[in-house]
Amino acid sequence: MLHRLFHKERSQRISRAQGQVRPDPGRCVQCGICSFNCPVEIDVRRHAWQGEPVIHSRCLTCGECVARCPRAALAFERTNLFAEKEA
């Protein structure tokens, strides 16, 4: 049981580490809900304005901004940076 839990935790961590949040500026209306809900206060809205992925040392890839965006303007994008190492 514990092992399973640990395993789940680990695979989640891997999948998160492999992802980044990518905005679709065409959907964003700069309402600020993403920035407001970011637990580490990244200004996600600014990334959306500039059309740039949220590459930020503090980003936990927790998904809060993706889930809260009322316009589905944010999505996880796989980067597969560590695919080989972690596999």
Added chain:
Amino acid sequence: MTHYVLLGTGVAAITAAEAIRAHDSGGELTLVGDDPFGYYSRPGLAYYLIGELGEEMLYPYRKEDFLKLKMRFYRACATRIFPAEKQVELDNGTRLPYDKLLIATGAQAVPLNIPGSDLKGVYKLDHLADARALLADAKHGRTALVIGGGITALELAEGLAARGVRVHYILRGERYWPAVLDELESGVIESLLAQEGISLYHKCEIAEILEKNGKVNGARLVDGRTLKADLLAYAIGIAPRIELAREPGLTCERGILVNEFMQTSQPDIYAAGDVAQVFDPASGKYLLDSLWNPAREQGRTAGLNMAGPATAYIKPAAFNVTRLAGLTTTIIGAVGSGQDPDLLGIARGDSETWRQVPDVIVAQGGFEVNRLRLMVGEKHILGAVIMGDQKLSRALQNLVTQKIDITSIRAQLLAPHAPIADILAQFWSITQSLNH
């Protein structure tokens, strides 16, 4: 040195300023706006009303962003344009000379025209000041009447309900937003509204707003009934703010007519955003939008043409994602055609493209709160309404905007009871893998 003057502090003007500065770092840039709160997210007002967002979060720009654009700013209302002298007059008496002028004055609510409309306690939702005033009154008001259609009326009704106000939502028509939604979709929204405690009145009209001590006290309906209420909020459509352009003779219809380069009938005067009625080469018509992203793209195009290389505006497929009664809803391309008795002209968050439906057959799927409706043309998907689950929303956005040929799945999509979501998902993943 070129002197650029931009009228308005909405997204169209701000984006134009960014585009101008990217091409001309030395030109003189002046911004004129009459909104005391400057540049903020207008669509965000709905989330502010409902209590999901603090007021301080509505501002996308920080001080340093404004500084970077090296603009001179006048908090004033532009009152007249003199094209022959190339000057703009402000309400504080200043006359600003320009070489290139942008009119990005947006649109505002069509005023109510029933007895009692000027009473205290009657609200619209154009600006942050309106939202603030409404919220302050909602603290005291226990019952509200909401009238109008489209997204804004719903945002008003839901915002008030979320603040504990009892809401009577009065519709002239038989159902909610018939110009864009089909019967089933309107039905879904209406039942969700009822769950939020909002009472709907169909085929109803207010004859007169009743007053007590100069303030709203209720309304008398055309059928003779009366409803008690402490406040009334309306959204019966919007009108582009074209007075400034009309007076000196710029060609206007409902909006200021502009070509693909965002140029008006006067050389060196441009218009962009909600105020502009933009030539659409595909249909040969001039169309109005009231959408954030087209306003942004038009502002950018205007800025480029004012300071940089000639750039044509490419109208994106009309597209909006919004929450209707808590249900995320995406509307893409051409989806409806009817008239809407609750709206005069265009509504906020609306596009005329949604009503330009050529010959199509409708395919639909889904149940209860997940619903997908497609407008299937000869070779392409021309429009879609996606309610609830948004997994297919980006795929459909691409299928419609890029006019991807769907001949191979057309018959499948149109078969009775076809699982259209699955068919589309599979088609999209194959299309994508072929492109990679």
